[in-house]
Amino acid sequence: ASESIRKDYDRKCHQLRHQFAKDQGTQVIDKTRAVVKDLHSRITVAIYSVDSISKRIEKMRDEELYPQLLELTDGLVRMWKAMLECHHAQYITISLAYHSRNTTGTMQGDARREIITRLLEEIELFGLSFANWINSHTSYVEALNGWLQHCILQPRERSRSRRPFSPRRALAPPIFVLCRDWCAGIKSLPSEELSDAIRNFLSDLHTLMEQENDELLKKQNSTQASMLESEVKANEDNGGESANLSCMHASLSKVLDRLTKFSEASLKMYEDIRQKSEVARTAYYNCKTIRA
Template structure:
């Protein structure tokens, strides 16, 4: 427009161009003022509603982990004091219901670990989403250049305090001892699966002993019937000496076989008792060590979480919202207007 006025391309054309530019400038100012009004409403919503609600959320999370800390400390103390189990079924032969319960415990431990990881991931995703939205309040530096002026006034807007809180929150989340909890749950799950395998071995030995006992019972009955038949049969005087000797040897051989089977059963029973004792030891040690490790790691995680939320509450409450620019200073609209028409 200024070039046209300088070159005197036509008074009417210059006036028309000036009028069009003024009209466009007026529309731009209206749009900017409208955007500023909407932005102020959003900022008010952010500072007067979102920030207090976020502080309330942090307080709630802190109280939640305080309750969790008390519970985990009690659970940890109980498992530390456990030396043996006094339930009615403890010390008896393992059955299918025991193995099913162990398998269900393995599944619950896996689900517990998955929920713990999902909780942390959800919290991280929430903070990242909130941080991304708050980052939109940071305006980039604006520079307008012309031949006469090296640059227009530069607009700098500081980020909202909540954005810094989110950054602190994300950084603090990474420092939580979450790996210790996850590893403890995973290790406990492996120990319980090993217990499930051990219970299977115990059942295998039990079935073997029961099978041999039934076999012995059948052979004893067969021996008794044979013995009764032989002793009750009549022999001629001519065959008495030879047959009696043969029958006695036959009965003695069958009896020796029964004695050998009894010894084998006793040996298998001893093996079964040994396996059963191993199962009981694994049960006590596995439960005590596993739960103690899990609850111990959760105690430390709870303490770290409480400290994290307390620090975030303090940080959030002490961080002030940036003060508005002095009314005596020209606004962005005034600066742009002065730049275009100055």
């Protein structure tokens, strides 16, 4: 509506200048001038309304949204500290458990297949949940940062020499710095490396499950073997089982290693965001004090 009024105003101003130039009658000019004054008044009211709304939005942005984002990032710092400790402990536990393994007590048959199936389901769910979490987190931060860009008055024509808006260089409110760093930081996290490790572990689990099913099928179709054949088969099974355990251990260790590194990178990212946001906040309010 305001854009339509602006266009009408420009058109009537052009018409009024044309009427003056053609020295048209006073009555015609006065009528057009009255319309121009009315449109100008309406534009002034619209500008005042927009300015008033903008100030309320800025107040909510800086006094309500920004503190909530600080609280959220503080919580994420605490969360990733705990996650880092947890995943590091898991990595050590898996390493120790593998090196101190006892193959004589390894489960066989249905119990073993049930454990593998359950593990497969849990890892698939974990991989899906992680991917969804990353996507949702990224979308949330990008939406925040994108919304903030609407608070910036950009020139209609951007020259080639003009640099893009920088919240630090422009001493913008600290929420701009926080969201810009957050948006850049989350894209630099090693999420793809972790996803690859999860997929590789799932692939190894699927392979192991197929081997278990093949072994079950062979046992169901085979006839009773001699004692010697049974002993040879048992030795072969132990050798194959050892190889499977080694492969599984390597894949799982990789997942836990990537989880640890992802947690470490996330913790560092949020600590940096918090620190840089505080620096930006101090600089911004010091600048406001000087200008005041």
